Amino acid sequence: MPPSRKKLKKPLDPSFFEPKSQRDRRGSAENSATARAAAGGCSTAKYVSEEGDEQLDTDTKIAILASLHPSLSTAALIDILLSVNGSIEATSKLLAAGQTTPQARKPPSTTNQSSLETFISTQGTSTTTSTTTSTPKPPPKGQTLHLYTPASIALHTPCVLHTTFLPPPLATTLLQELLHESTTFPPPGKFNLFSRTVQSPHRSVMYTTTPATTPYYYQGLTLPPPRAFTPSMSTAAGLVEEHFRTLEPRGRITAALVNCYAGPQQGVGFHTDALTYIGPRAIICTLSLGVTREFRIQKQPPSSHSLGTYAIHLPHNSLLVMTAGMQENWKHSIPLVQRVDRHEISGDIRIAITFRWYRDDYGPEVTPACGCGGRMVLRPVWGGEKYFWSCDGEYRGVGQGCGYFKWAVFGEGGRPVFEDEKGKVVEGGDG
Numbered sequence: 001m002p003p004s005r006k007k008l009k010k011p012l013d014p015s016f017f018e019p020k021s022q023r024d025r026r027g028s029a030e031n032s033a034t035a036r037a038a039a040g041g042c043s044t045a046k047y048v049s050e051e052g053d054e055q056l057d058t059d060t061k062i063a064i065l066a067s068l069h070p071s072l073s074t075a076a077l078i079d080i081l082l083s084v085n086g087s088i089e090a091t092s093k094l095l096a097a098g099q100t101t102p103q104a105r106k107p108p109s110t111t112n113q114s115s116l117e118t119f120i121s122t123q124g125t126s127t128t129t130s131t132t133t134s135t136p137k138p139p140p141k142g143q144t145l146h147l148y149t150p151a152s153i154a155l156h157t158p159c160v161l162h163t164t165f166l167p168p169p170l171a172t173t174l175l176q177e178l179l180h181e182s183t184t185f186p187p188p189g190k191f192n193l194f195s196r197t198v199q200s201p202h203r204s205v206m207y208t209t210t211p212a213t214t215p216y217y218y219q220g221l222t223l224p225p226p227r228a229f230t231p232s233m234s235t236a237a238g239l240v241e242e243h244f245r246t247l248e249p250r251g252r253i254t255a256a257l258v259n260c261y262a263g264p265q266q267g268v269g270f271h272t273d274a275l276t277y278i279g280p281r282a283i284i285c286t287l288s289l290g291v292t293r294e295f296r297i298q299k300q301p302p303s304s305h306s307l308g309t310y311a312i313h314l315p316h317n318s319l320l321v322m323t324a325g326m327q328e329n330w331k332h333s334i335p336l337v338q339r340v341d342r343h344e345i346s347g348d349i350r351i352a353i354t355f356r357w358y359r360d361d362y363g364p365e366v367t368p369a370c371g372c373g374g375r376m377v378l379r380p381v382w383g384g385e386k387y388f389w390s391c392d393g394e395y396r397g398v399g400q401g402c403g404y405f406k407w408a409v410f411g412e413g414g415r416p417v418f419e420d421e422k423g424k425v426v427e428g429g430d431g
């Protein structure tokens, strides 16, 4: 077993692990600020006539309606807007006539699930009294709340959605390029990318900007060498990086796991993304291409009072940002469904590029091996109050590994602090 930890030479960065309550408050403020920015800013929104409605995305419509009807919650506005097929004028007429609940319900896009409007109505709550600033109630256990717009996603979840993220011709080229690439992806089930309890009936391949000198490991397995970003992926990664750096100024996009879901019966079960190469409180940006699929999230840890699920609908050319702390607090999945709406280019296929910052200071050549020659994985205690390094033996099978466990210590900017074999404190390389 590695020797016990000596006193740290460098002070830890106090802001990196500020109290969770403060982080949560700041996080939700950031989220709603992002949502407001994405919506074009409610206070500057102008009413646009009916002819212009079709050109506006739903988020902009919500922003306009919010400026016209500031007393109503975003959820209520979406609800009514959906019930009149997205017409601002019709929504305003209904509201002027005193109607604050939808006239008719739009059927949910998939079976066995409750849509936003049915969820709100089954709650028996008035949609007229809550304000946009209050955090809405989570869905109860057994129910799924469907979210379609950036505003409602930011309101309810730690995710931020950007629609039409890439210039559309680039999104088309990238989709075509990756559809071609995906024909060479290893078949589903050849190796389990996620934990043993997770089904991964889909294909995925890791890409990095610079070739790895040491293999990457995942859940006890040595991954195939990562591939180089394709030309369009590099262009897209540049645009994602620009956005990423507004959230994490030191960050770069250095890796991407490309997932291919060939049809409605492919998906991935509930999991969190491993922190081993991305560090704590990592931000992950997923670009969706091809058919729209649901991305489901569930707050952790599960308890007897466990809550329901949120389903975020991810259309072609949308960027979903899983914000800092999400991997520590929420699980996510792409559920199998009965049917999907075919996409004009990809048919029933969805490609998801999950762009990540694989940090140099968490690289496979820097993070330590443990006593049994296995790798150590970085895992959070739910909530992210603490993290620990442990031997990945448990992923290799019962009785495997050396059981190494050590609480993680972090320096400036979340840089990992380790000890070498002689017990000397060492920090990971430049992030």
Ligand SMILES: O=C(O)CCC(=O)C(=O)O
Pocket: 257, 259, 268, 273, 286, 295, 332, 333, 334, 352, 354
């Ligand atoms: O397909 C997606 O949007 C999510 C994929 C995912 O969870 C992952 O790559 O870890």
Ligand SMILES: [Fe+2]
Pocket: 271, 272, 273, 332
């Ligand atoms: Fe994931």
